[in-house]
Amino acid sequence: MAVFQGLSEKLQAITDRMRGKSRITESDLKEMMREIRLALLEADVHYQVVKDLTKEISEKSAGTEVMQSITPGQQIVKIVHDSLTEILGGSESKLAVSPKGFTVYMLYGLQGAGKTTTAAKLANYLKDQGKKPILTSVDVHRPAAADQLNILAKSIDVPCYINKEEKRAEVIAKEAMDRGRYLLADTLIVDTAGRMTIDEEMMTELKAIASAVKPDEKLLIVDAMIGQEAVNIALEFDREIGLDGFIMTKLDGDARGGAALSIRRITGKPIKLVGMGEKIDQLEVFHPERMASRILGMGDVLTLVEKASRQIDEEKAQKTLERLQKNRFTLQDMLEQLEQVRDMGSIQDMVSMLPGAGGKLKDAEVDEKEFDRLAAIIRSMTIRERENHKILNASRRRRIAAGSGTSIQDVNKLIRQYEQTQKIMKQFSGFGKKGGKRGLFSQFGL
Amino acid sequence: MSLFDKFRSGLSKTRQAVTEGFNRVAASFGVFDEDFLDELEMILIQADSGVQVATKLTDSIRERVRKEGKVDREYVLGTLKDDMLAILETKPFRPDFEHLNVVFILGVNGTGKTTTAGKLAASFQRQGIKTMLAAADTFRAAAIEQLQAWGERAGVPVISNTLxxxxASVVFDAMQSAKARGVKLLIIDTAGRLHNKPNLMSEMEKMHRVAAREGETVGAVIHNFLVLDATTGQNAVIQARAFNEVTTLDGLIITKLDGNAKGGIALAVVEDMDIPLVFAGLGEGIDDLAPFDAELFVDSLLPEA
Known part of the structure; x- marks a missing residue:
């Protein structure tokens, strides 16, 4: 959503207006908090959680020296991101294993959350870890639910216990446990009936199943697309049945998954696993930072900010920025940039992470080895040559080519590329000055 | 149970939350001032109406209160209702059954497409319209069996192939069969597809092409209905946009509106897309899919004036 993707830019725009001010004012902060609040709400984070969070973030932001930074908007995003990561992470998210040697996992949730698929994925996941799982469907309501699990179980070669004659879910669950022990399995996964609503009947059934098989983990399956109701659902299940953790499904879609944050925060229960696709092996371990980025809808930019804040020498960056603004971008600057950017990892990745700038830079043909060759050529130049490329005559170019193990064509190409880069840099610094779209290197904090 | 009662009971939790919130802020603020409007915005967002709709509705109240100076509870509620009705509309699905009508049931995974297809078939069959089902969800294990079970209950033939x-071949078979048997309504249940998966979206285009080509000779009319789960949050808006990009959506069906749904998402999607809601799933029974009625919906959502 438009509101969403722009959080980083919006915060930056707000802070841009504050340039020159030494302190962040209360109204500036309030404005920024509103943007954060909207962003979180658009991600379906529960209202109460949003309220509490923005209050905390506001306190944290006010206390730090965000405004000293060149990109305060990004810094605030980082604070928000860190807060989310902290809430989402923390406690142990490994699945419990029974010390008695036979572990039972019970899966429950609303209809359509993806319980049956997740049950099969979980069996596959455990099998890959050398466990011997058995599946059972105790869904006595939905036509063909048991068949669905059975088909999936066959595809991964895991036993599946079904009893279509029996109408009491807890009896099937108990039978499945006996069957599992008989087959020398070590883990039973119970797929329960999904319901459109949490009602008395569903709770009674789940309670009966739980008391029949005494699950080691009672796992709520939550659809990543769920709205504001997520928290109530989780609380109700926790109160009635008990909740040990949850598995979020359909994260291969584009839903922000704000419910993960709400449920984690309000119930305190960890996210154990995440479903990343329709294929049976697409069940993955949960990563708090990735989820935080996803909720904020700005994963890659954040990674970039973090990488940049680790790698870039602030002082050097400031110097480059000043030179840029005076339109003085020398080959020496280019070398430094090359080195710094190179330190951050794959250049192609970096470029692709830049919203907007990616397309522009395509024309400049970014190639990894090319970057290394360019650096070698510049290193073979004298300081004077690096400051002023115009003095590079044929004889100098020959020397540089020999010194860097390249050809004169390569040196010529570098000079052309340098001129091209200089042009791009001018464009970008121009953007920055007009206060419009901020350019490539501002993303790096330069 | 009357249709109104079904809407009422389906949205009872949301209504209760809205009413409580409304009364709480009315009581604590006394007057309908800026803080009240903030709280009202919050109540609407909590009902999944989304920030855009919540802001629009509260802005409208602010505007009218400023203009007309009325601040009492009835007035605010009345304004809210009018504005919600201006977003939603009642536009029942009443196609010309002289020709063959082909309805594609589309949507992301787990929204209740198969169930909706079954219920729709049952409802039209009972109205005396010759109906047929096609199981074009050949991906999900047991989806075909599920639709066949619905077909049996509804007394409607089901065209299917193997998992x-x-x-597209199922669509082809179904079109041939529908034409041969003089079917007036062919309901095609499709596989759930996340809208950000291009392959699945192009598969959908292929089904459409087949239906359009095969239907040409009999003047078949194709309708695309997107099924949205009412418990979905703001992603429902993105789903509707994405599906509407690859195909023109003719209507929305909102399912699971009973019990745990908030319902406000209906407002968010219709406001954004301007596509009418045609049916609402109000329960698990075969008769619980009702034509969408905006007035009943809004009355079920808001407290008594």
């Missing part, structure tokens, strides 16, 4: 077969 993993080409869905």
């Amino acid at each position: 993993r077969s080409d869905p």
Whole structure:
């Protein structure tokens, strides 16, 4: 959503207006908090959680020296991101294993959350870890639910216990446990009936199943697309049945998954696993930072900010920025940039992470080895040559080519590329000055 | 149970939350001032109406209160209702059954497409319209069996093929069969597809092409209905946009509106897309899919004036 993707830019725009001010004012902060609040709400984070969070973030932001930074908007995003990561992470998210040697996992949730698929994925996941799982469907309501699990179980070669004659879910669950022990399995996964609503009947059934098989983990399956109701659902299940953790499904879609944050925060229960696709092996371990980025809808930019804040020498960056603004971008600057950017990892990745700038830079043909060759050529130049490329005559170019193990064509190409880069840099610094779209290197904090 | 009662009971939790919130802020603020409007915005967002709709509705109240100076509870509620009705509309699905009508049931995974297809078939069959179902969800294990079970209950023939077969071939078979048997309504249940998966979206285009080509000779009319789960949050808006990009949506069906749904998402999607809601799923029974009625919906959502 438009509101969403722009959080980083919006915060930056707000802070841009504050340039020159030494302190962040209360109204500036309030404005920024509103943007954060909207962003979180658009991600379906529960209202109460949003309220509490923005209050905390506001306190944290006010206390730090965000405004000293060149990109305060990004810094605030980082604070928000860190807060989310902290809430989402923390406690142990490994699945419990029974010390008695036979572990039972019970899966429950609303209809359509993806319980049956997740049950099969979980069996596959455990099998890959050398466990011997058995599946059972105790869904006595939905036509063909048991068949669905059975088909999936066959595809991964895991036993599946079904009893279509029996109408009491807890009896099937108990039978499945006996069957599992008989087959020398070590883990039973119970797929329960999904319901459109949490009602008395569903709770009674789940309670009966739980008391029949005494699950080691009672796992709520939550659809990543769920709205504001997520928290109530989780609380109700926790109160009635008990909740040990949850598995979020359909994260291969584009839903922000704000419910993960709400449920984690309000119930305190960890996210154990995440479903990343329709294929049976697409069940993955949960990563708090990735989820935080996803909720904020700005994963890659954040990674970039973090990488940049680790790698870039602030002082050097400031110097480059000043030179840029005076339109003085020398080959020496280019070398430094090359080195710094190179330190951050794959250049192609970096470029692709830049919203907007990616397309522009395509024309400049970014190639990894090319970057290394360019650096070698510049290193073979004298300081004077690096400051002023115009003095590079044929004889100098020959020397540089020999010194860097390249050809004169390569040196010529570098000079052309340098001129091209200089042009791009001018464009970008121009953007920055007009206060419009901020350019490539501002993303790096330069 | 009357239709109104069904809407009422389906949205009872949301209504209760809205009413409580409304009364709480009315009581604590006394007057309907800026803080009240903030709280009202919050109540609407909590009902999944989304920030855009919540802001629009509260802005409208602010505007009218400023203009007309009325601040009492009835007035605010009345304004809210009018504005919600201006977003939603009642536009029942009443196609010309002289020709063959082909309805594609589309949507992301787990929204209740198969169930909706079954219920729709049952409802039209009972109205005396010759109906047929096609199981074009050849991906999900047991989806075909599920639709066949619905077909049996509704007394409607189900055209199907095997798991993993080409869905477009199922559409082809169904079109042939529907034409041969003089069917007036062919409901095609499709596989759930996340809207950000291009392959699945192009598979959908192929099904459409087949239906359009085969239907040409009999003047078949194709309708695309997107099924949205009412418990979905703001992603429902993105789903509707994405599906509407690859195909023109003619209507929305909101399912699971009973019990745990908030319902406000209906407002968010219709406001954004301007596509009418045609049916609402109000329960698990075969008769619980009702034509969408905006007035009943809004009355079920808001407290008594």
